[in-house]
Amino acid sequence: MLSLHGAGVSDGISIGAAFVLSRELPDITPQTLTPENVEQEVERFIGAVKAAREQLLKIREQIPRDAPLEAASFIDTHVLILDDKMISAAPIEIIRKERRNAEWALKIQSDRLSEIFEKMEDAYLRNKQTDVRQVVERVLRNLLRGPDEDDKLDPGEIVVATDLTPADTVVLKHKRIHAFVTTMGGPISHTAILARSLGIPAIVGVHNATRYVRGGEEIIVDGKRGVLIIAPDANTVAEYRKRQRDILRRREELARLRRSRAITLDKQDIVLLANIELPADVKAAIDAHAAGIGLYRTEFLFMNRASPPGEEEQFRAYVRVVRALPNKPVTIRTIDIGADKQVDGAAHSVGRLPVNPALGLRAVRLCLSDPSMFRPQLRAILRASAYGRVRMMIPMLSSQDELFRVLDLVEETKSQLKRQGHKFNPRIPIGGMVEVPATAISADLFAPHLDFFSIGTNDLIQYTLAIDRTDDAVSYLYDPLHPAVLRLISLTIEAGRKARIPVAMCGEMAGDARYTKLLLGLGLREFSMHPATLLMVKRNVRISHAAKLAKLARRALASRDTEAVHELIDYENGDDAA
Numbered sequence: 001m002l003s004l005h006g007a008g009v010s011d012g013i014s015i016g017a018a019f020v021l022s023r024e025l026p027d028i029t030p031q032t033l034t035p036e037n038v039e040q041e042v043e044r045f046i047g048a049v050k051a052a053r054e055q056l057l058k059i060r061e062q063i064p065r066d067a068p069l070e071a072a073s074f075i076d077t078h079v080l081i082l083d084d085k086m087i088s089a090a091p092i093e094i095i096r097k098e099r100r101n102a103e104w105a106l107k108i109q110s111d112r113l114s115e116i117f118e119k120m121e122d123a124y125l126r127n128k129q130t131d132v133r134q135v136v137e138r139v140l141r142n143l144l145r146g147p148d149e150d151d152k153l154d155p156g157e158i159v160v161a162t163d164l165t166p167a168d169t170v171v172l173k174h175k176r177i178h179a180f181v182t183t184m185g186g187p188i189s190h191t192a193i194l195a196r197s198l199g200i201p202a203i204v205g206v207h208n209a210t211r212y213v214r215g216g217e218e219i220i221v222d223g224k225r226g227v228l229i230i231a232p233d234a235n236t237v238a239e240y241r242k243r244q245r246d247i248l249r250r251r252e253e254l255a256r257l258r259r260s261r262a263i264t265l266d267k268q269d270i271v272l273l274a275n276i277e278l279p280a281d282v283k284a285a286i287d288a289h290a291a292g293i294g295l296y297r298t299e300f301l302f303m304n305r306a307s308p309p310g311e312e313e314q315f316r317a318y319v320r321v322v323r324a325l326p327n328k329p330v331t332i333r334t335i336d337i338g339a340d341k342q343v344d345g346a347a348h349s350v351g352r353l354p355v356n357p358a359l360g361l362r363a364v365r366l367c368l369s370d371p372s373m374f375r376p377q378l379r380a381i382l383r384a385s386a387y388g389r390v391r392m393m394i395p396m397l398s399s400q401d402e403l404f405r406v407l408d409l410v411e412e413t414k415s416q417l418k419r420q421g422h423k424f425n426p427r428i429p430i431g432g433m434v435e436v437p438a439t440a441i442s443a444d445l446f447a448p449h450l451d452f453f454s455i456g457t458n459d460l461i462q463y464t465l466a467i468d469r470t471d472d473a474v475s476y477l478y479d480p481l482h483p484a485v486l487r488l489i490s491l492t493i494e495a496g497r498k499a500r501i502p503v504a505m506c507g508e509m510a511g512d513a514r515y516t517k518l519l520l521g522l523g524l525r526e527f528s529m530h531p532a533t534l535l536m537v538k539r540n541v542r543i544s545h546a547a548k549l550a551k552l553a554r555r556a557l558a559s560r561d562t563e564a565v566h567e568l569i570d571y572e573n574g575d576d577a578a
Ligand code: PEP
Pocket: 295, 297, 336, 435, 455, 456, 457, 458, 459, 460, 506, 507, 508
């Protein structure tokens, strides 16, 4: 028995036989062709591209009806890339001119493309590198091995792979795969995001998993704790079967809370909102009876596609969400794309990332530096505000000047829309995310210019503790209970209270039931989280006395070290937290 650890990105436990999907391609070596073999090699290359195309179209047809609509667009992007001359024609030139084998020609061309992508200043386009690499690998696999191994999967197996493309994820769901484990990738990789929306337990970043797991071997995937157990003994299997049953029972118990109010014992109403990535996630938010959407990460609309969505497409996506939640707030965050959102499984193999990507041109900085990308989104959000309770939220604010520039752009856009006869809510609430320590420290300066704050703890913790949230080598330092983090949260809540604007939290901390009591004690009254965790947080709200918890918060804030805060919280939670 052996345990390996990674990041649990999609909850649940699965016990079953492993299917090791080895995607490691053998080293490609150059071979020189005799002149009479050149055309035959060209044909072989064309055949591999054709096979790759057919596989993608077949996968597209297999997308289950209940899969997010975006799954199809991920695959369309791959077809578009495959059809591009850079992939489908340039290698033929190399085969003919240099008389090289097809694999080598494709490799040369792919290296050239990587170089071009590396130099691109546009973060959005640079992000496309992952898709290009996945398409190149698909063609290479066809050249080297014939058809994809995916087709050989039997139902009920747990897939262990180096990396999965979005297309793979859809196929796996269709084939009723119960879980998957990848050696690469982080919690914000496409794979992880799709796994969550498709509801498959998953762990990513489990180094060496493909090396240690043998095909057919029994394994356990714990998607919550991020643990992979290989060849478990009978006791471990029994223990996990029991945990599987417990999870099921707990889910049934929690499901009964769906219609209950999120109210504390001392009658404080708490607003529990949902975070969504794609319009299709709204269903999960409605199922969990969320009070609205506290964070709609619109950047996912911009990923995995050949060109960014225009104003109309964005408008339709936003209206779809707003219409699905009548009379409920929908907080649309302006695009937060940047280097960090590109760190998915591919990053390690596609080459160097920009230096300090998290400190670079991302989110509002990128939007202000490229208003041609930002303006259509502002127009789409404003136009969607005519259809419901839309709120706009600005990520990564670090200076007031940035905020004023955004507000000016919003005013300009409003005037333009008015002139053009478009409807919108002229008093659309505009909120700012508190994710940078400077912003939390000076929250009192931002508050008078905003309608609400939302604390993004994922980034706030990263920047406060100086740890890259995507680097698993330092993830042990990532601690929401660090006294510095708690002080910044408290400062922000206080600034909001004094300025009489609501303060929400939409980072992962808000959805972790272990922290519900502490956050209530700190004065937080709006929590936004992945819909899967909402009922757990609601359960803890309902057993909490908010006023009494203020004392707990004061003690936590006065604690001398992180360990002391952990002990305090564990003691307070007893067996209550999930
Ligand atoms: C955060 O930083 O806490 C947040 C909610 O934003 P994201 O995770 O999308 O960066």
